[in-house]
Amino acid sequence: MSLIEEIRQAVIDGQAKDAVSKVEQALEEGIAADTILHNALIDAMREVGELFEQGEFFVPEMLIAARAMKGALELLKPLLVDQGVEPLGRIAIGTVKGDLHDIGKSLVAMMLEGGGFEVVDLGVDVAPEQFIEATKNGAQIVAMSALLTTTMPNMKATIEALEAAGLRDQVQVMVGGAPVTQAYADDIGADGYSPDASSAVRKAQALLGK
Ligand code: B12
Structure with missing residues (x-):
């Protein structure tokens, strides 16, 4: 070997x-x-x-x-x-406001990093303003995780905040977490959803045309 x-x-x-x-x-x-x-x-x-x-x-x-x-x-x-190896793109990931579950989010972050992306891990309990700040700092994808049905609406709130800040057109939004579905992602106007960490890498590549 x-x-x-x-x-x-x-x-x-x-x-x-x-x-x-x-x-x-x-x-x-x-x-x-x-x-x-x-x-x-x-x-x-x-x-x-x-x-x-x-x-x-x-x-x-x-x-x-x-x-x-x-x-x-x-x-x-x-x-x-x-x-000078260029990363495939920059992704800001975090668990949404009010939600402290970080195992799945961290796994997705690690897999994205392993897949060649530069990953900025914003941690847990991440407010919309923090995702906005990360977008202003050059994130091409905002990736949000939620594990609670009560915190899922904060994904929508973040998308609305990106729209209100005039940043929605310059960033792709990916969502995931156990209670999140493709239908929910479509409903809130996210660009991508993946059920697990490995397919999240392929989804991120597709969103950036890689
Ligand atoms: C561990 C755990 C905790 C731990 C978290 C520790 C930590 N550091 O994360 C602790 C004990 C702190 C906790 C607390 C609570 N929890 Co809890 N918790 C869980 C548990 C058992 C496992 C979650 C987990 O880590 N799964 C493993 C990971 C790998 O899976 P995952 O997160 O789903 O991630 C995968 C995919 O979803 C996807 N993914 C995840 N994020 C993203 C993001 C993107 C962008 C993409 C593309 C994909 C993606 O990829 C991941 C890897 O494949 C779940 C039960 C369950 N089966 O989900 C309950 C669960 C989520 N908890 C629950 C509850 C109710 C709570 C509490 C409210 C309990 C309480 N009364 O205090 C608190 C809330 C605290 C808070 N404010 O967040 C409920 C939620 C119910 C609901 N419908 O909302 C669950 C479902 C348990 C239950 N059956 O009732 N919890």
Whole structure:
């Protein structure tokens, strides 16, 4: 097995320490950071997403793999900036105002990062004004998570606030979370909805025409 394949497998298996030490080894051997990123890390997360969709992986495996990927990615980040590798786009993600659930949101953020996006994680209990600020700071996609039926309306409130601020045309809005559906997304005028973290990456790519 090549070193790239070993890194890829370590991420799929959620072996964070192993993934990090093998990335260090690969860098020492002179393998380029963007080769490690695309051929090992991003490809591993693509496979993890497929395993999840096939019902072979569940949320815990996906979270553990995502953490291993994140650890390895931290090593590569400064080098990728040096190499001038452009992210696919900038996404501001957060759980909407009044809602403190962050597991799904963080998983989506990690998968988006693994998929090559620059992700600004605004955290939980994020007010419409914070999403507006993030859009002014260059976010091309605003991604909102809600886990409570009582906080879902804050997705609509954020879209309305973007409209009122004259920013709606310059940002794509993605929504998700257990109680959110495609019908709800259509109803509130969101541009995209995904039921899980792996399809969220493909949706974000499609929204930015990638
Ligand atoms: C863990 C949990 C908590 C934890 C949260 C810890 C944390 N750090 O997040 C704690 C204990 C704090 C909590 C608190 C509460 N909770 Co709670 N909680 C849950 C629980 C059990 C799991 C949620 C979870 O993490 N799921 C796993 C993740 C991975 O799944 P996910 O979030 O759905 O995310 C996936 C997709 O939805 C999607 N996705 C998510 N976000 C986004 C965003 C985008 C843009 C996209 C594209 C996709 C996407 O991708 C993710 C990965 O595949 C759910 C039950 C459930 N089955 O959902 C109840 C649940 C959500 N909670 C509930 C309730 C009622 C509460 C409380 C009000 C309880 C109380 N009385 O205090 C409080 C509210 C606090 C608040 N203000 O937010 C209810 C909501 C009912 C409703 N219809 O609104 C649920 C459904 C439990 C129940 N059956 O009653 N909760």
